[in-house]
Amino acid sequence: MEISEMFQPELMEFHLKVVSESELFQVVGEKLAKLGYVTESYVGGLIKREEVFPTGLITQYLNIALPHGNPEHILTPFVFITRLDQAIVVKQMGDGQELLTKDFFFLGMADGKKQVGLLSSLMMLFMNEGFVQTYQEATSRDSLKEVLDVYLREGVLNYD
Known part of the structure; x- marks a missing residue:
């Protein structure tokens, strides 16, 4: 599967209203x-x-x-992107400290090696001020897909 196929408009949600991480996981999982x-x-x-x-x-x-x-829970690889109306508390990677966020990228990879590559690629992308600005300006599925397509075409967003 091509990485671009994992970023589908049906897997992008704006203005999701949840109050906790567990509620978010339930809504997205369903x-x-x-x-x-x-x-x-x-x-x-x-x-x-x-x-x-x-x-x-x-x-x-x-x-x-x-x-x-x-991987055993994944049937078809995907990236589900959601921006919440209000930030919720999550724990930080590495040290478990609490932080607030409203931007979530759920990764579903059947191949663990590709998952590591995609994680690394996304982490690098969010260190790019230009990407973050255009990502935050996207207010619809179509506009977000356009932003992501630019970085997919340039090869910046990948799982290799």
């Missing part, structure tokens, strides 16, 4: 299961993984979270 991207065990696996390996990330320009489940 949508992904309904669309055939994940198994019914996805949400439970995601919650367990996040407890042990949190995925919040403080970058210079924007706090984000990159939740990702284990």
Whole structure:
């Protein structure tokens, strides 16, 4: 599967209203299961993984979270992007400190090696001020897809 196929407009949500990380995981997991991207065990696996390996990330320009489940819960590779109306508390990758974010990139990879590459690529992208600015200006699925397509075409966003 080409990486560009993982970024589908149906997997982009703006103005999601949730009050906690677990509620967000439930809402996103139900949508992904309904669309055939994940198994019914996805949400439970995601919650367990996040407890042990949190995925919040403080970058210079924007706090984000990159939740990702284990490959056995993934039916079709995907990246689900959501921007919440209000920031929620998540734990930071590495040290588990709490941080606030409203921007989430859920990664669903059946190949663990590609998942590491995609994580690294996304982390680098969010260190790019130009990308962050255009990402934050995107207010619709179509405009966000256009922003992502630029970086996909340039090869900046990849999983190699």
